[in-house]
Amino acid sequence: MGTYGQAGADAAALHRGRLEAFVVRARRVEAHSLAADWDGLVALAGAPYAVTALGNGEAQVRQEYPAEEIVESAAARVRPLLLEGDACSYLKALAAVGYFCRELSQDTQWVKAARAEWRTRAEPNAARESGYQVMIGYTVTGRTAELDDRKLATAWIYGDVVHHDTDLLKEADPFGLSERFRAAVPLVAWIMVKAIELLNYIRVLQAADLLELPAELFDREVVLTSTCWEHTVRAYAAPVGTPAPADALAPFSDTWIPLSGNAVLRHADD
Structure with missing residues (x-):
């Protein structure tokens, strides 16, 4: 095999390995309880709210989200998808799909659009046209602060949940845990939606023999469905130190x- 051929084989192996890592992680995301109601998950990603007019120029805005513990477990499952250094990162998987579909113009356009959408929504410093800004002010001291929803969400994910980033927490602390969580829920749900959509795209490409991933990758156990174990075993005893x-x-x-x-x-404690 020539140099070019070897380089091509190495690139294919690299991208295939990244797809394998992503499929395992995305299937774990897909198995989360929040994803059981697909329509509900999609709606959650859009930060749903209800507004009730109260009169005199006032209105009540209501948002009802899942319990923090549920979203926290979902955030832990999606976190590696956000990190470009991780083998299973969303952008690495997307690049791998682009590699195997580089001769297919429609798929190439889909990959480009998905990449642009991901960067706009998931990267903290990327420019975007949507979202909201939270501003607070203290009339006694005159102190003011403001953060957008994406930075508040990042502070919850990396400050309150999967890490304890003190810089992020310090910046977002004036807004409180509630504001951080309120901003994070739609982002976590949106990442879940994008991960599952890409997973399904990969399934279609796999069925069309474009990826040649191991078939068992799509069936192997990725989450525990039971945490109760009962086994029949052979038991032996011997003096301590044997x-x-x-x-x-x-x-x-x-x-x-x-x-x-x-x-x-x-049990030894009995």
């Missing part, structure tokens, strides 16, 4: 005695 077998295939020495049928094992 060496264990060297490995899983090595036999027990004669010092290890099989437990009799009426033996009862108890």
Whole structure:
């Protein structure tokens, strides 16, 4: 194989590895309880609210979001998708799709549009035309502060949840936990939507034999559906200090005695 051919093979292997990492992570996102109601998840990504006019120029704005603990677990699942240094990052997976579809103009345009949308919504310093700004002021001291929803959301994700970024927390602290969480929920939901959409796109490409990913990648266990275990085992006992077998295939020495049928094992703290 020539130099160019080897380079092409190396690039394909690199992109295929990134897709494999993304599929596993995205399937874990897909399995989250928030994604069970797809329409609800899409609506949540749009920061839904209801406005009720109260008269005299006043109105009540109501937003109702899932419990923080639920969104926190979702944020933990999507966080690696945000980090371009992680193998499963969304942008790396998108680039991999672009690589395998580079001869297909329609798919190439989809990848470009998805990349632009991701950068606009997910990157803290990217320019954008939507969102909101929170401003606060203290009449006694004259102190004022303002942050947009994306920076507040980032402070919740990286300050309150998956890290404890003190700089982000310091900047967002005047607005309180409630404002940080309120800003983060739509972003987390939106990332989930984009991840699942890309996952489904990859499934279509895989079915069309464009990716050649391992078939078991789409079926392997990525989340636990049960956390109760019950096993039938062979149990042995030996005096304290008796060496264990060297490995899983090595036999027990004669010092290890099989437990009799009426033996009862108890936890060490009992």
